[in-house]
Amino acid sequence: MTPFSSNLEACIDTLGERELIRNIASWLGESGQSSPSGIGDDTAVIPPSTRAQLITVDSLVYGRHFDDDTAPEAAGAKLLKRNLSDLAAMGGRPGSAVIACFLPPNLSLAWLESFYRGLAKCALTFNTRVVGGDISSSNNDLAFSLTLLGQVQNPPLTRKSTHINDTLWVSGSLGGSLLGKHLNFTPRIGEGGWLAGRSGVSACMDISDGLATDIDHLLASGQEALLEPNSIPVSSAAHELSKTSGKDALCHAMVDGEDFELLFTLTEDVDPVAFSSAWKDAFDTPLSCIGRIQLSSTSNSHIRWADGSPWDKTWHGYEHLGNT
């Protein structure tokens, strides 16, 4: 569904700012909150927190993260889920959110309603509340940014805190997200919170730029990942895509973006079998041990296959503009 309309009466410009905000509050329903704890004052008021808090911001741009083929409900949910995936990677639980919208004058009001209803449904599912926002007229682009707060019960999971001989793990399966998963993924909030509560989890992140690119962000300096190719969980979408792309399904699993799975490490004293079994008791989400961390033997690649060959640099992950 295209977000734009040439029928002026169907566009957001027919409403004034206050009327548009009233509409948004109604579309958000229970997932929105009114002042003082939400929409309607200069700022929202949120309660004190006795625990450390998390904050993250992620964006959605028409033509980059969604297009005319994307259901507006799915686009709205994706905006929130991108942030939820970041929170999951730190072991956090979601809290309040605020959203900034950049809306061109020819944006269809019906599209915006469906976008917000998709966001609202996702917010209720993950116990998030939209407490405020900002609406700006854009000249051309349709874009959104959402800032999400969260809390951690345990010390947050971080990157770069890996050790030599830590084992490497990923949730779910990887590759080919363009065929649908980039929209219909499930942020691993439950899994991330569970990991943060276990001993021996040394580092964690979410895979958004592709395993090959992201693994470098997880490793501390002087380390490389030793990967077992047969252990990498290649998705059926990656296999599907490889039929027409001319690339290996494994290549798709290594370099495709927007998997939104967790990549984490366990210290070598953790028994992998007992750990896998505990995970399986808690979650239906597949889990794979894909390798381990070793001293870096070369500065040319941060990934080495189990047979000793370095990761082929020509398979590099697509470097898109993402999180800072």
Next chain:
Amino acid sequence: MTPFSSNLEACIDTLGERELIRNIASWLGESGQSSPSGIGDDTAVIPPSTRAQLITVDSLVYGRHFDDDTAPEAAGAKLLKRNLSDLAAMGGRPGSAVIACFLPPNLSLAWLESFYRGLAKCALTFNTRVVGGDISSSNNDLAFSLTLLGQVQNPPLTRKSTHINDTLWVSGSLGGSLLGKHLNFTPRIGEGGWLAGRSGVSACMDISDGLATDIDHLLASGQEALLEPNSIPVSSAAHELSKTSGKDALCHAMVDGEDFELLFTLTEDVDPVAFSSAWKDAFDTPLSCIGRIQLSSTSNSHIRWADGSPWDKTWHGYEHLGNT
């Protein structure tokens, strides 16, 4: 200075995402923070808070809130100051910020550096730290949104909590901000915090859409503002503008946007003379009592002049798309 360059080598597209983030962290300097409390992980970690917190988001769009004539440093500072003004209106003190950028490929790297350096300087002045962000490629527009957290020492100042016979006050002077104040204003953080600590301050907001428009957002239902025209602090810029605009300077003070002054009410038991004197002891910022609140006598206007005539609706404030 135009933000765009036709020289490809001077544009942000010459850098990859990671290199751009490294540059931004360097431009932010002391006003930025690195992981785990800042930039570099999936989310930033912020400390617990024993007090109620505030959250607000505001945006900046090229061609709407700044243009080729705007110094990039001033644009960066304005993005933060718009949020600080919202925080001031609640009586809050600034805390952590995250920023989302939507950058077209032909954005000049030098412009972006100056933008961030202006933001960084302002952040240090107001004791704010940029703990995270997101960078997205845009198709066309140059836009930013900033989410700011804050804390309150006292119960936050809200809107709609006004009473009949409360007196109405504004800080500073109003009108003609287009001549410069929309960029070089000072968010009234000190004043807002001071107001939140005094008894008898019944409501507060910042004036961003013009006094005539915003006063309606302050009043509770069934109330109207009785204004004394000679008491409204008309800025010299409003007088300057009136020479060429064909409008009264008072009209500019009533309807021009982006004043970023505080509008607040005092309960009738507060002695206005003693209050003004205490303010003057604390601040150099001018203060004016502009009228009081009375029972609404008509549904046509929420403002009445002291001579009994209603506010002339043809003077309506420009309704731009702003805060929800």
